[in-house]
Amino acid sequence: MYSDEQQAQEKSLLEAARSFAMIVDNDLRIREATLRTLANSTVLESGNIKSFYEFAKAMAPTPESTIVLRHASGQQLLNTRRPYGEALPSKAASSLAELRNVYGPNDTVVSDLFLGKVAKRLDFAIQVPVKHNPHSNAFLEMGVNVSELQTILQQQRFPATWITTIVDRKGVVLARSHDPERFVGKAVSERSQKILQSSRNGVYHSVTLDEIPVKAYYSRVPLADWSVFISIPESDVRRTAVQAASFLGTSSIVLLAVALLAASWLARRTIKPIEDLGSAAERMGRNEDLSYTPFGIREIDTVARQMAEASTQIRQATAKLEQQVAEAVIKAERAERALQHSQKLEALGRLTGGIAHEFNNVLQTISSAVQLAKLVPKPEHVVPLMEKCSMAVERATALTGQLSAFGRAQEAKLTTVVLNRQIEEFKDLVKGVLPSNIEFKVRLSDVSWPVTVDTLQFELAFLNVVINARDAMPNGGVLTVETGNEHMAQPPGGLPPGEYVRIRISDTGTGMSAEVMAKAFEPFYTTKPVGKGTGLGLAQVYGFARQSHGALVLHSVEGEGTTVEFYLPRSSAQAGGIDGASQEQERSATATGTLLFVEDDTLVKETMVPALKGAGLEVIAASNAEEALAILESGMEVHSVLSDVMMPGKTNGVGLAKVILEKWSSTRVILATGYSDTRIDLPGVKVVAKPYQVADIVRMLKD
Known part of the structure; x- marks a missing residue:
């Protein structure tokens, strides 16, 4: 048990180090994007x-x-x-x-x-x-x-005893969570420098610059070739596993003592009847008839009588029992595989969801600042740059949507579309992913039924399958995409009978072995070399299919190729969209009244308050639910409330909304979330995903 706890802890912390490195890398890439825009x-x-x-x-x-x-x-x-x-x-x-x-x-x-x-x-x-x-x-x-890197460390919610560090190629400290003013600019030990030069990520035992024995988990920052450390004191590393093992050992000793006492008492009273029952059981095992002789002990007499009755039914029951056991084993194995898969997806969801929540707050700040900048008169040549910033925010929003798709409890952003049209618009991007030695064929049905899906997740799933197919054809080949409508009496994956849209993606690559196919949908499982694949591709594809109430079928023959089939239920709604005129009306929309804006992130608050005021609203700002309730209870007239879901304090955004519905039922409530593991289902409460536009809030207030 101690070993299992240690291994699970080490795997989790290595993933945390990789995620921390990607956060630093994302910060550097934002600065790189600014430079390239200027260039x-x-x-x-x-x-x-x-x-x-x-x-x-x-x-x-x-x-x-x-x-x-x-x-x-x-x-x-x-x-x-x-x-x-x-x-x-x-x-x-x-x-x-x-x-x-x-x-x-x-x-x-x-x-x-x-x-x-x-x-x-x-x-x-x-x-x-x-x-x-x-x-x-x-x-x-x-x-x-270099002090700006300290902000990244402060945003990470690691335990207070952990030491997080960012070092450059030479092993010089760039930022440190503990005593940065003392250690920034100093080099780590020669042993640590050699380890960093020999591998991109891993774990080893070390001693920090302030002489603390730790277990260090490190990972490389791709763009800068820097490294990040998560250093955990040895006492913290051992504590969890030791406590679990100690609890198990103590419990075992207590149970053993109780069992010995009980066994001693039972033996004195029941040893002879039990020996007779043992002999009867041996005879029953040899298919001999048993005669029932009372022993004077009610429980044992009941067992002896039932054994005698059962001996006449053993032969008939054996065959049936073996069949039932075999069926039960198959069901148990299926249930165990499904549980393991669900647990892995849940772990991935919590990791990526946390990152998406923090990143969405950053995006909300950028998006609000861009909206404000568009309203301020400025030279004409700056306006296109602001539009590019808006496009970058939309692209980053798409990234957080991909991250949070695994862990989001709320409904996805569903749209009724015709997939033939989506594939036509998306195929140019797919062609750009494929090398020239791979022939790309698209065969779309003449008529395609509408389906209701999250279009972002569909495009991501489609692209993940294409990338896997590309990697399976290093020497070239043919990638074929086909669509069709199916009336199915027995759909795959346990789906109910009905009408489904089928998307089939086939390649002529290397194919998969049976062992690889069994693990293909597991998060973090990949056959690619270290650093070449995350193992999230097919896990996301599987998640999209289930999220869309559909099924995913994988066919593969080693050496011949792979076929991936999506089955998505036909939608009764009509496919539609918003034209340019409607979008322009939404952008220019205004509202009136007093809005209570509840947000704990200072940057989001500083940019959104002016933007909401620019839309015609009178805005009152609060940093948490307790402060917002104090404002409402003061008697100040508030027409609507816009609140973040995840906030510090005893009450989050959902709890605040419940109190408002009870005490101030005429006040309109909108909840904003970048990620939440709680499903929001409150009557009259609207939900908007971060980052949002001011026009979205105005539209919700008017609806």
């Missing part, structure tokens, strides 16, 4: 350095971020840390030049920790090449204060 801007393409200086300074993510345009020779052309026109250093203070020689001229490069010459502070830098403009022989850099 491709029309302002830089015009060649007007002074205009680009002002533009770059305005686009910097934070006031502490520095934008530098540098010639390939190393000479700085502008630096937003210095006034425009002031003399600039000619050489880079970081290791970017050396890294550029290693990674080549076209890739993004992230430096190690260095002391900035201009700001005189510990920084790191991100550099991207400039292309397709007069400064194509140059690089664009962003200098970032």
Whole structure:
């Protein structure tokens, strides 16, 4: 039991380290996207350095971020840390030049920790090449204060005794959850540096810089080639397993003592009748007739009589019993496999759902800021950039939808569509995923019934199957997509009889063995090398099919290819959408009245309050449910409430909504959620997914 607890704990913490590394990587990629947007801007393409200086300074993510345009020779052309026109250093203070020689001229490069010459502070830098403009022989850099990485650590909800650390390629500490002012800039031990250089992730026993024995779980940050640590004190690592084993041992000793006492008492009273029962059982095993002789003990006499009666039925019952046992074993194995699969999906859902919740708060802040920026007069050339930011928010929203699809308790964003139309619109993206040696064929039925699905999850499932097929055909082949309508009396997967839309995706690849097929839908299971696959692809496909009240059928022959079939129930609703005019009306919609906005995230609150006021509402802000109830009980007139679901304190958004429905039934309630494991089913309460548009709130208030 101790060993099992340790192994389960180690596996869980390794996954936590990988997730932590991806959070750091996502932060760096957001900064990389800002640089690439600047590098491709029309302002830089015009060649007007002074205009680009002002533009770059305005686009910097934070006031502490520095934008530098540098010639390939190393000479700085502008630096937003210095006034425009002031003399600039000619050489880079970081290791970017050396890294550029290693990674080549076209890739993004992230430096190690260095002391900035201009700001005189510990920084790191991100550099991207400039292309397709007069400064194509140059690089664009962003200098970032290393203290901004501390924010990422503070957002992680690890236990207080755990030590989380981010180090660069050389093993120098960039950020640390404990005593950062003491250890940032110092190198980890030589042993730790060698371990980091030898593998991208793993676990080992170590001693921290402040002399604490720990078990360290580490993982590599892909974009920067940095590493992250989750260091857990050895006492914490052992505590859970030791407690479980101690409890088991103590319980076993107590039960053994009780059993010995009971056995001693029973033996003195029943030893002879029990021996006789044993002899009778041996005779019954030899199919001999038993004679019933009372022993004077009611319980034993009952058993003896029943054994005598049963001996005449043994031969007839044996065959039937064997058949029932075989059927029961099959059912038990099926139930166990289904339970294990469900538990793995639940674990994945809790991990990705937590990430999606935090990420959706960030997206809500960005989305609200973009909406506000669109309302402020500004030069015309900035408007397209704001539109691109909105598109980036929509793409990131799609990512969080993919993450939270495994764990979300609320209903998915269902839409009634014709899948032929969806595939037609999506196939160009699929072609871009496939190499030139794979022939892509699409055979759509003349008429396709409508289905009700989450279109985002359908496209993700479709793409996951295509990527698996691509990887199964390294030497080329044929990938075929077919659709059709089916009247089915016995649908697969235990579905009820009825009308279904079938989507069949076939490849001529390597196929799967029976062993691989048995595990194909398990989360984190993959046949690809480490770092080449997550094992989430077919698990998501399976989850989409079940979420859509359909079934997924997998056929594969090793060496011949694989076929994946979706069966989705026909919808009685009509496929539809929102035209451009309707979208424009929603964007320009306004509302009136007093809105109580309840949100614990400061960034979301600071951006949404002005946006809601811009829509014509009078907004009162509260940080939690207790503060919101105090405002309502004060007698202040409130027409509607917009509240986050997950908040600190004794009462969450759902609890707040229940109190409002009881005490202030005329007040309209809207709940916003990026992720919640509680299904929201309250009469009159509307639910909106983060990140949302102000127009969504206005529309809900008017409906």
